[in-house]
Amino acid sequence: MQSISLCSDKNTFKCVEKWHETPDAVSVKLATSYGRPHFSFKPGQFISLGIEINGKTEYRSYSLSSIPDENQLQLTIKKVPNGLMSNYVVDKLNIGDSVSVLPPAGEFNCVDYPPATFSGRKKALMLSAGCGITPVYSMAKYLLHNDDVDITFVHTALDLSNTIYLYELETLNNHHDNFQLQLLLQDAENSHHHEGWLDQEWLERLVPDIRERSIYLCGPSQFMIDVKSYLQQLSVDMSLFHQESFTPATNEPEQSDTDSKSTYTVSVPKFGANLSAGENSLLADSLEQAGLPIILACRSGICGSCKCKVNKGKVTSSSQSPLTESEINNGYVLACSSTIESDVEIELG
CATH class of the missing domain: 2.40.30.10 (Translation factors)
Known part of the structure; x- marks a missing residue:
């Protein structure tokens, strides 16, 4: 094929x-x-x-x-x-x-960051909550199909009816000796699942060998912040810790603050556009609200879809990770992660 x-x-x-x-x-x-x-x-x-x-x-x-x-x-x-x-x-x-x-x-993957070996065995811990299960579920399936890895999979959800991939996870647990499912529910319906919310005590209880595993984490932002803190308190080797680094947008973009202390002009000569933007407003918001052809996908400075070039003026960027050194030197920025600091002239690809 x-x-x-x-x-x-x-x-x-x-x-x-x-x-x-x-x-x-x-x-x-x-x-x-x-x-x-x-x-x-x-x-x-x-x-x-x-x-x-x-x-x-x-x-x-x-x-x-x-x-x-x-x-x-x-x-x-x-x-x-x-x-x-x-x-x-x-x-x-x-x-x-x-x-x-x-x-x-995305840099969050198990190919560039494969599970580490402990006592002659590759070992991984997948940690997820809610819809954050999607990337670690993909990793677990891939590792089970392509490598000999001992996997502990800890997922937390409200209850069984709100557990994504419940049947698939239980099937993996039943068919693979090297896959152990630990399902933690706020409302557990039977004794086969644990009841509670993931905290440091539950981590130690569910994964006694947690210090001997590469860890892959994805879930809501606060969940990831909390779990990372628990892992640090447990003295886990954080060089073996990997987490998803973008959070999809949940709301519509807010209007730019054009009533802030200063108002700048965003010009896009190729499209004959001259826009007003408030100081410290996002470049992406101004371009999107004007209906200009810019793609805003992750809105977190990770995917690179909103790459554009600043020909004149100044923006401050919080993320440049998808850009090459050459692109950065030539004035390219990510609109979703760049705040406007002066009048600017923008070139869209």
Whole structure:
């Protein structure tokens, strides 16, 4: 079969399957319209999904829950309050609908950061909560298929009905001696699962050998902050700790603060645009509100989809991770992570 690396700027897919994982989360499978190719990415990475909503193509980033070399891409998307894309996918995306997919991105993966070896055995701990399960589930499946790794998988959820991949996780637990599932529920319905919320005491109880495992963490922002703190208190080797570094946007972009102390001009000569922007407002907000062709997917300075060039003026960037040294030296920035500090002239690709 043909191998597709998803290296082009945009790839058109169709939704070929869709089902509910929980009452407010769905999984979708995406396939190309030509043949049945395989796709290449690193387990744990995310793609930026583009869907036309109300006459405009919106982009958001979602972790892949499938594994490389399958002939379809799988995403699992949960509704979030005021989430334009997530609510659309759950409620309105239909089988047969076309979507755009931007190339995979993200440093959170188990290929560049494989499990470490302890006493002659590779050992990994997957930690997740809610929809944060998607990338670590992909990692676990990949490692079980391609390597001899001892995996402990700790997932926390409200209850069984809100546990994404419940059947799949229990199947892995039953069929693989080197996979141990520890499901921690706030409302456990039977003695086969633990009841509680993940804290330092539960970590030590569920994973007695936690200091002898590479750790992969994904979940809501506060959950990840708390768990990282617990791991540090447990004297875990943090060089073996890896976590997802982007949080998808949950709300619509806020209006720029044009009433702040200073007001600057954002000019985009190629499109004949001269915009007003408040001091310390995000460059991305000004460009998006003006309807200029910029893709905002992760909105966290990770995927690189909003790359643009500052020809004149000054912005302050909080993230440059997807940019090369040459791009940075030539004035390229990420609009979603750059605040405006003066009048600026912007070049869009």
